[in-house]
Amino acid sequence: MMERLHESITRLFSNYWFVPASMSAFCIALGIAMLYLDSHFWNQVDFRWYYINSAEGARSLLSTIAGSVITVAGVSFSVVIVALTVSASQYGPHILSNLMRDRGNQAVLGLFTGTFLYCLIVLRSVHRTEQPFAMDVSIMVAVLLAIVSIGVLIYFIHHVSQMLRLESLVGRVVADVHIAIDMLYPERMGSAASAERSSPLILNRQKQLPLTCIKRGYLQSLRDDETVATASKFDAVIVMRKQPGDFLIPGEMLATAVFYNDQDLPGLQQAINGVIAVGSTRTVFQDVRYPAIQLVGVAMKALSPAINDLLTATVCINELGAALNAMLERQYPNKYRTDESNRVRLIARPTPFRELLELTIGQLVPYASNHFMTSQRLLEILMTLAQVARRQFDLQSIKLLADDILIASESGMVRKQHKTRLRTLHAHITNRVTQRTQQLRSAA
Numbered sequence: 001m002m003e004r005l006h007e008s009i010t011r012l013f014s015n016y017w018f019v020p021a022s023m024s025a026f027c028i029a030l031g032i033a034m035l036y037l038d039s040h041f042w043n044q045v046d047f048r049w050y051y052i053n054s055a056e057g058a059r060s061l062l063s064t065i066a067g068s069v070i071t072v073a074g075v076s077f078s079v080v081i082v083a084l085t086v087s088a089s090q091y092g093p094h095i096l097s098n099l100m101r102d103r104g105n106q107a108v109l110g111l112f113t114g115t116f117l118y119c120l121i122v123l124r125s126v127h128r129t130e131q132p133f134a135m136d137v138s139i140m141v142a143v144l145l146a147i148v149s150i151g152v153l154i155y156f157i158h159h160v161s162q163m164l165r166l167e168s169l170v171g172r173v174v175a176d177v178h179i180a181i182d183m184l185y186p187e188r189m190g191s192a193a194s195a196e197r198s199s200p201l202i203l204n205r206q207k208q209l210p211l212t213c214i215k216r217g218y219l220q221s222l223r224d225d226e227t228v229a230t231a232s233k234f235d236a237v238i239v240m241r242k243q244p245g246d247f248l249i250p251g252e253m254l255a256t257a258v259f260y261n262d263q264d265l266p267g268l269q270q271a272i273n274g275v276i277a278v279g280s281t282r283t284v285f286q287d288v289r290y291p292a293i294q295l296v297g298v299a300m301k302a303l304s305p306a307i308n309d310l311l312t313a314t315v316c317i318n319e320l321g322a323a324l325n326a327m328l329e330r331q332y333p334n335k336y337r338t339d340e341s342n343r344v345r346l347i348a349r350p351t352p353f354r355e356l357l358e359l360t361i362g363q364l365v366p367y368a369s370n371h372f373m374t375s376q377r378l379l380e381i382l383m384t385l386a387q388v389a390r391r392q393f394d395l396q397s398i399k400l401l402a403d404d405i406l407i408a409s410e411s412g413m414v415r416k417q418h419k420t421r422l423r424t425l426h427a428h429i430t431n432r433v434t435q436r437t438q439q440l441r442s443a444a
Contacts, residue, residue, distance in 0.1 A: 023110030
């Protein structure tokens with residue numbers, strides 16, 4: 001239940017309309033509250049330093065604020081659309097999901113629309129009367145909202161200019177990568193909490209029955225607790241064949257199941273499809289590959305012959321290297337999930353380092369092979385990763401990728417000095433991998 005609540009809240013705040021709609025609703029409630037305050041308690045407060053003594057003056061002031069603010073809101077929204085268009089054309093359409101979640105733009109639009117609605121609520125209550133004019137608090141709040149809106153407009157101009165900077169755009173995606181790493185790989189190397197809670201279950205493949213997909217879309221999250229509870233209910237072990245981020249097609253195999261006792265394959269299949277979260281888009285909730293692939297897409301676009309922006313590509317490569325380095329320092333999560341009786345019920349598919357390395361650095365090899373600067377930087381990052389890696393299979397993945405980079409780059413380089421430099425870096429990586437492998441074998 002908590003996982004579903006967290007997913008719902010995350011998905012709700014990812015929508016561009018939620019924050020502006022919430023702020024607008026709050027301003028409507030604020031207007032009603034201020035009118036109530038004026039009608040019941042206005043004569044108990046001394047507002048001689050600020051007052052409007054006529055309905056015409058109040059109506060003119062509120063109309064001016066409302067008209068000005070809604071005009072600025074329209075212009076601000078147009079500026080955001082232009083910024084999104086420029087970013088999509090220059091860095092790719094997938095970057096838009098990060099910009100749409102920008103809290104600054106949402107808060108600005110929410111304040112402008114909220115101020116407009118507040119003025120409308122108060123304005124409809126302004127009417128001529130022979131009694132002393134009693135709307136001082138409501139009008140004062142409207143003026144304060146207008147002053148705050150002017151300050152927010154200045155912030156908005158600065159924020160949009162910063163939002164279009166390369167470092168800012170890449171930084172948003174990088175933040176998603178590290179958030180996903182922290183969520184999926186919380187334990188650092190050497191932590192006792194990463195030990196398996198139960199011995200691996202040896203499953204006979206001949207007894208594994210397929211569980212097919214019913215839904216269509218991206219697997220956004222696998223709710224471990226509910227999946228384990230479902231497997232316990234049917235007294236089975238579920239072996240996942242898909243992981244968050246994979247696209248599901250109805251009829252495609254989602255997982256396999258092994259029943260301990262009575263088999264109820266249709267019932268288990270229906271229950272599992274009801275537990276998993278499937279949507280039309282990928283999310284970073286349990287998918288570390290998605291933000292990483294976004295960075296790769298920006299780098300690929302920058303390295304294309306039509307753009308040839310080596311600076312942008314280098315920035316993305318540096319951030320990918322930092323993310324891979326952070327992942328190397330983490331323990332792989334235990335793929336075996338047990339129930340309350342410590343019996344294995346779910347075997348998940350966590351994303352290993354070698355898969356993420358191939359999806360990121362590996363995908364950039366053909367694009368970087370004709371550029372000495374990017375090929376050199378890729379090898380330098382692999383050198384750093386080889387110094388940090390603490391698992392033999394991770395070291396072998398680094399060595400194989402370094403070989404691919406050298407082979408691809410040598411065929412695309414013209415200058416002899418460039419080839420010599422790349423061969424030297426490759427030799428350092430090979431020596432480092434050999435040394436680290438020997439150290440790990442000795443320690444074992």
